[in-house]
Each structure stands twice: as C-alpha cells, then as structure tokens.
Amino acid sequence: MEVSEILEGSEKIIPKIRRLDQSVVNRIAAGEVVQRPVSAVKELVENSLDAGSTSISVVVKDGGMKLIQVTDNGHGIRFDDLPILCERHTTSKLSTYEDLQTVKSMGFRGEALASMTYVGHVTVTTITEGRLHGYRVSYRDGVMEHDPKPCAAVKGTQITVENLFYNMLARKKSLQNSNDDYTKIVDLISRFAIHNIHVSFSCRKHGANRADVHTIAACTKFDSIRSVFGVSVSHDILEITASDDNPDRSVFKLNGFVSNANYIAKKTTMVLFINDRLVECTALKRAIEVVYSATLPKASKPFIYMTIQLPHEHVDVNIHPTKREVSFLNQENIISTIQNAVETKLMNSNSILSKEIAVNSQSSGQKTPKVPVNKMVRTDSKDPAGRLHSYWQDKHASQDDKRSELSCVRVAVRQRRNPKKSADLTSLHELLNEIDQNTHSSLLDIVKNCTYVGMADDIFALIQHDTRLYLVNVVNVSEELMYQQVLRRFAHFNAIQLSDPAPIHELIMMALSEENAECEDVESEDFNKIAEMNTELLKQKAELLQEYFGIDIDQKGFLLKLPVILDQYTPNMDRVPEFMLTLGNDVEWDDEKKCFQTISAAIGNFYAMQPPILPNPSGDGAQFYKNTEAPDNRQNKDTDANMIDDISEKNGTTDQKMVSEAETEWAQREWTIQHVLIPSMRLFFKPPIFMAGNGTFVQVASLEKLYKIFERC
Ligand SMILES: Nc1ncnc2c1ncn2[C@@H]1O[C@H](COP(=O)(O)OP(=O)(O)O)[C@@H](O)[C@H]1O
Ligand SMILES: [Mg+2]
Numbered sequence: 226m227e228v229s230e231i232l233e234g235s236e237k238i239i240p241k242i243r244r245l246d247q248s249v250v251n252r253i254a255a256g257e258v259v260q261r262p263v264s265a266v267k268e269l270v271e272n273s274l275d276a277g278s279t280s281i282s283v284v285v286k287d288g289g290m291k292l293i294q295v296t297d298n299g300h301g302i303r304f305d306d307l308p309i310l311c312e313r314h315t316t317s318k319l320s321t322y323e324d325l326q327t328v329k330s331m332g333f334r335g336e337a338l339a340s341m342t343y344v345g346h347v348t349v350t351t352i353t354e355g356r357l358h359g360y361r362v363s364y365r366d367g368v369m370e371h372d373p374k375p376c377a378a379v380k381g382t383q384i385t386v387e388n389l390f391y392n393m394l395a396r397k398k399s400l401q402n403s404n405d406d407y408t409k410i411v412d413l414i415s416r417f418a419i420h421n422i423h424v425s426f427s428c429r430k431h432g433a434n435r436a437d438v439h440t441i442a443a444c445t446k447f448d449s450i451r452s453v454f455g456v457s458v459s460h461d462i463l464e465i466t467a468s469d470d471n472p473d474r475s476v477f478k479l480n481g482f483v484s485n486a487n488y489i490a491k492k493t494t495m496v497l498f499i500n501d502r503l504v505e506c507t508a509l510k511r512a513i514e515v516v517y518s519a520t521l522p523k524a525s526k527p528f529i530y531m532t533i534q535l536p537h538e539h540v541d542v543n544i545h546p547t548k549r550e551v552s553f554l555n556q557e558n559i560i561s562t563i564q565n566a567v568e569t570k571l572m573n574s575n576s577i578l579s580k581e582i583a584v585n586s587q588s589s590g591q592k593t594p595k596v597p598v599n600k601m602v603r604t605d606s607k608d609p610a611g612r613l614h615s616y617w618q619d620k621h622a623s624q625d626d627k628r629s630e631l632s633c634v635r636v637a638v639r640q641r642r643n644p645k646k647s648a649d650l651t652s653l654h655e656l657l658n659e660i661d662q663n664t665h666s667s668l669l670d671i672v673k674n675c676t677y678v679g680m681a682d683d684i685f686a687l688i689q690h691d692t693r694l695y696l697v698n699v700v701n702v703s704e705e706l707m708y709q710q711v712l713r714r715f716a717h718f719n720a721i722q723l724s725d726p727a728p729i730h731e732l733i734m735m736a737l738s739e740e741n742a743e744c745e746d747v748e749s750e751d752f753n754k755i756a757e758m759n760t761e762l763l764k765q766k767a768e769l770l771q772e773y774f775g776i777d778i779d780q781k782g783f784l785l786k787l788p789v790i791l792d793q794y795t796p797n798m799d800r801v802p803e804f805m806l807t808l809g810n811d812v813e814w815d816d817e818k819k820c821f822q823t824i825s826a827a828i829g830n831f832y833a834m835q836p837p838i839l840p841n842p843s844g845d846g847a848q849f850y851k852n853t854e855a856p857d858n859r860q861n862k863d864t865d866a867n868m869i870d871d872i873s874e875k876n877g878t879t880d881q882k883m884v885s886e887a888e889t890e891w892a893q894r895e896w897t898i899q900h901v902l903i904p905s906m907r908l909f910f911k912p913p914i915f916m917a918g919n920g921t922f923v924q925v926a927s928l929e930k931l932y933k934i935f936e937r938c
Contacts, residue, residue: 248343248366251313255340256393261400262289263409265345265386267503268337270417273297275318275330278381279424279442283414286431288406290389290397294431298381301353304360307373311347311364313339327537331502338384339367344396345389352378414438415453416496416503419530422449450482450530454494458528461488463574465531467566475555475562476539481531483513483567485574493526499533500540504551512560513567518792519909520571520713533559561907565673568908652818656712656825660911668912668922671695677903680895683836683844686903687925694926699898700833701921706902706910708829710790711774712821713909718775718788721795726783729760729805736802759809766814774824776808788828794901796832804831834902837894839887850884 259265266283273281276299286292302310309315316335319328341347342364352359359378363370390397400406407430414428418440429436440449451459462482469475484490495510497503510529517527539554553559671690678687678694685696733756738749760782763770770776775788784805787796807827813819840846916922 251339251367252343252392254313254336255343256396258336258340259344259389261409262293262389262406263413265289265293265337265341265389266295266410267413268332268341269293269295269384269386270414271331272337272384273299273382274417274421274424275332276300276382281417281424281426282436283410283426283428284431285407285410285428288400288402289386289410290400290406292385292387292431293389294383294385296381296383298379301359301380301382302349302351303353304373307349307351307360307362308369310349311338311342311369312367315339325542328542329500329537333542338364341386341389342367344393345391346387348385348387349382350376350378350384351382352380354380411437413503418453419446419449419496420498420501420503420532422446446530447482454528458484458488461485462528462530463570465566465570467563469559469562475558476536477559477562478534479531479563479566481529483530483570484525484528485571486525488528489525490528491526494528496530497533498531499551499553500535500537501532502542502551505549506551508556509560509563512564515792515904516564516567516571516908519710519905520568531563561674564908650715652821653712653715655818656822660709660712660913663913664911665914665917668917671922672906672910672912675903675907677899680898683841685923686898688903692927693924696923696925698921699902700835701916701919702906702910702912703902704829704833705913705916706829706906707790707832708825709911710905710909711788711825711828714788714790715821716773718790719792720775720777720786721789722786723784726779726785727801729763729778729782729784730756732784732802732805733759733809736806739802740806759806762809762814763805769820770808770824773821774828776828790828790832791901791905794832794897797835797837799838800831800835804828807831834894834898837887837890839883839890841891842884842887843891846887850879850887 258268262285266285266289270281270283273295276297278297278299280298282296284292284294284296306317314335316333318330319325319333319335325333338347343366346363346365348361348363350359350361358375360373361376361378362373390400411428414426415438418424418426418438422440422444423442425442426438426440427436428438438453440452444452447459447462447464450462461484463485465479465481465483467477467479469477493510493514495505495513497506497509499506513527513529517525535553541552671688675688675690675695678689681687681696684698684700686699688695688697734752737752737755741752763778764780764782767778767780770778775786776784777786778784784801804827807830808824811827812823840849842850912922
C-alpha cells in the first residue's frame, strides 16, 4: 500500500477541527449565562442595582418565557453606548484584569445583555439625567436591529426580554412548566429585597394588579423580612453577628438573622450575601444545618439570612459565568466561627425552651383551649411546676415571652392533672450547668479547633491542633459526648425504629447469662426473676423513658424505639441487652436529678463508639481470621491470643466472608468517627476536667520538634 493511501484512510477516521461560527459560539455561551428565566431576571436586577436604582419593578409573563420586564430609576445608559450595549464583553464596570480584585459592582463580565439577545428578543428604553427624552432600541444576536428611536421616558432604564429560548427548542420544552420559574423569580426578588433595604422592589405577573413581592425603601432589615417572608418568619428569628480579625485565621464580619426553635420548615431557606453579592455556599449551608439538626429537638430546617463582608482581595468572584458561587480565603475557619456563633445563639435563646414546653403540651394530645391571659390559672411559686415556669421565663415581657408563659401555664396545669409527668426540670438545668462548670478550658480549645488526621489504632484517633498532634480516645469522648447530647436534646429526640420489637425480658436474660458466663452456680431461675422484675420496672417507667429520652417500651414489655443522639449514628445493636440491664439495675429512679443523670449515662455508655466485636482485619486482628473451624469462639471479644495461634497453625485458611464483614464494620466506624464524631465534638463537646488527666487526650508530638528531627536526618 502507498503511504499516501494510508494517510488518506486515517484522515477519514480522525475528525477534522474547524473554527466554530461566532454566532454558534455566542449562542452556546448565552445558554450558559441565561440558563432559565430566573437567571435573566437576576442579571437584569443586578444591572439595575449597579446603576444605583432605588426602585426596581419586575413584570413576568408565562414564568418569564414570554416576557420579562425590569424597570428601574437608575442612572440610565448613554446614547453613545447603545450601539455596543449588547455586544459580548462590553461593560462599564471593569477595564483591567486587576480591577477584578476590587470590583464592587455585581456585574463585570459584560456578557449578560449580550447573552439575552442570543436567546431572546431584547428591547431597551433608557434616559439619562438632563435629557428631554429617552431612546428605545431592540437587539438581536448582539446588535441593534435599528437606530435608537427617541421616545418619552421617565428616569432610568427599562429592559424587556421576550420569547426566551425561541431558538433553543430543547431548552424551551424542558422549561415549559412556567409556574415553576415564576416561583423562583418571586423568591429571587424576595432575597434581593431583604438585603437591599434602600431600594423598593415589586414583582408581579403580567396583567395582575397585585404584586407578589412589594417592599418600601428605607425600612429596617427586620421589617423587610417581615414584609417579604411574612409575620410568622419574623416572629421566629434571632439577630446574629460574628466576626474575626486575625489575618492568620480569618478576617470577616457577619450579621443577619437565623430562625429559632419555634420556626418550622421542611426546607432550609438560606439567603446569603457575600460583599453584597447574592451567592450560594453549599459548605456553609450544610454546616449550619448540622448545628440545627444537632441542637434543635425536631430538627426543623432553618431560615438563614446572612451578610458577610470580606476583604475584597479575599474573594474570587469569577468562578462561574452566572457568578452564583464565589470562593473565598480561609473558608473553613470562617465557617467554623459562624457555626459556633449560630450554636451559641440557639443555645442562649429561650425560645428553645418555650418550644420544648410547647411540644410537651402538644404531645399530650389535648387541645389546649385559648385562655385570655387575664383569666389564666396562675401557678403557685412554691409549686414545682411554678419553678419550671420561672426557669423558662425571661424577665422582659415581650410578645414571645407571653407565648411561652402561656405554654408554661398550660403545662403546669396538665402536670397537676397528671402527677406522673410532673418533672421539675430544674434538675436538668443543673446537670447542664455542671457540664459547663466542669469544662476544661484548654481541652475545649483543642477540641473546638482541631482537625482529624486519622485513626492511630482501634481506640485512638489522631488529631491536630495548631502545631501539636494528640491522640484522642474515641470511646471515652463519644461516651461523654453522648451523655451531654442526651441532656441537651432532652425530651426532643428523633426516633430509631427497631426493625422488630425486642422483648425486654429476653434481652435482660441474654445480658445476665453473658455477664455471668463464668459463674456456674447462678441458677437460671434467678436470672428469670431478675429479668421479670426489671421488665416490670421498665414497663412502669415507660412513660418517662419515652417522653424524656425517646426510649419507647410498650406495655407488653417490648422495646420499640431508641433515640437519635447524633444524626447519622446508630448504636451497635449487639449492646442492647447490656443497655436494658443497666437501665433496670443501675438507674436511680427516686431522685429526679440522679435519675436523669444515670439514664443519660446509661445511654452514653450504650452509644459510645466501641470498636466492633470482630477484630480489625487490617491490624493485629488479621490472625483471627485464619481459621474456619471454630466460629463460635470468634464471637468472643476477649479471645485468647494463644488459642488464635493454635488454630491458625492448624488451619492456615482465611475466612473471607467474615473478613469482608469485619472490614465493612471497621470502615463504617472510621467513617462515623471522621464525619460524625469529630465534627460533633468540635461543635458540642465540653471536655470535662477529668479528661485532662485520665489518658483520654495525649499529646504525642509537636510539629516544630518533628521538623527539627527531620532536618537532622
Ligand atoms: N439597568 C441598567 N442601567 C444602566 N446601565 C445598564 C443597565 N443594564 C445594563 N447597563 C449597562 O450595560 C452594560 C452591560 O451590561 P451586562 O451585559 O449586564 O454586563 P455587566 O453588568 O457585566 O457590565 C453594563 O456595564 C452597564 O453599563
Ligand atoms: Mg450585568
């Protein structure tokens, strides 16, 4: 075969590179900037804000597919600029690349208007100050369709976009549900409205008399939240601030509002402005959701409005054409400071408490009649229920307080009718105070600001704090953390439903025979009696266990539900028998404070992150799997090392199934430690003083010293 023939053949297979037609390039790029009607609205409103408007109104037809019209009273567009207004990369906001570092306007890429002309029909009417009349001009594919026509106009600019995606059939079809986008547009304008309080906004459907968003300029942020998101939201929000000014860690200022415990929603609303840009930050959103789900009883999703000011040079605004996400310096540190601020706010808000009471009164299943305040039954201040009242009540009689006062009285009345439930929660308060008072401050600093390095062995995790490395006993820490979280979530647990109800009598029998496996002289008749008594006792205490600790036991003596203490964590069910026995034997039921304390401790012990029963196959435990003959012995955690050696010598095969089961369990445990325990520890753990001296935290190295050693090598 000739060489030229070979070349010809292969050229047929290899696709030829061509330069795309500019109109194709533009249309592709436009599809990215204007993804759907709401993105066009966002760009137009941002332009109006950049033009210094104090009034912006939006009219939408067919969810924006037929018409989007944004009218503002900003500085307008010069007549001379009209010919290039809609060309790609024409802007008045940026001239050199370096300007990007300091750009304060929302736009800077000069792409939005151009993009709209490639996917819709754009008409601009504008007038600048001092002119007698304005101009109107329409654009298609980046250029004017005709010379600007003089017309009557009021101050500012009006831009209409019609027939969006007329030339992109697939996009048009996929966006046919126009109502969907109208909702998104209303939501968008609401967000702009609560942040830009010096601008009045309105948003309505074409032809409708009533606006769906309507705000008046110069109100407070709180007022604008109330008028946009409703009275119910504004009732249940707390003002929040946070800041940091340490260049080694982070520099920022935050203020805003977050919902309190009374706020109920299925979805998180997060309105975030960074340096006055409406952006999204998934990491921050998740981090705040974690705080809510861990702090609040029923894990309602929060409402968050935050504005963060960062040094301009710390923010990269140019990571996407839609400018929806930004990236910023020291993101992790900033997020964790914000998390702490939100947590503190929630913890200190007495609304959490009024919520607890309100939930209690609902859970009784009774409808509480509306009693006028002046006719309410007042409780005696010496009455335990009265103490409960004074504990929850704040001194300033605001609207919120009145509501919680009402709930308190309802609960108090209910408790009198139903003496079994009359818990005086002062004891809970005392236990929580004890946790605070017993906190070791340097350990607290370590746990709050540490990063996870990895597992050092089956029990110890390695964490880094500043330049130091520490070993942390995860069993001890998780046990204590669970104990603290039980008290914090008191009476408000989500449930882990057991797949099958578990008979308590049998569970306790199991625990007893395991505990006494060595003593042969114990009669099984005795076990039976103990199990019977304990089951009866737990049945009697079922109401308290259920209401305050989320441990659900039915009257037939079956365990049905356990509480969620940390989200995404389920305790090892092999330890339920031991837990039931501890509840039956070790709880001090008579003294309320001791009762709460011992139950919480029992739960803490049960939920502690013990290593799995199967030895770790990737460590020394590998030996254990080198036999297939005596599976029963393998269940024994304290397997004698000699016995393992014996068996493995006799029979060198490895039990693969069991190895993979063990591998999964160990991998899951490590995942949980890294993603559940350590983050929760950073957020919520108050390390008790005794942990400084009992080997729970051990400093193993300081990086400075290590570097010195390496330098010598
Ligand atoms: N509503 C408006 N009022 C005044 N000028 C506007 C308005 N909308 C657009 N402009 C002008 O048109 C230019 C191009 O807008 P756009 O395509 O959104 O790019 P960018 O906002 O990135 O500069 C802006 O830089 C601005 O000068
Ligand atoms: Mg713009």
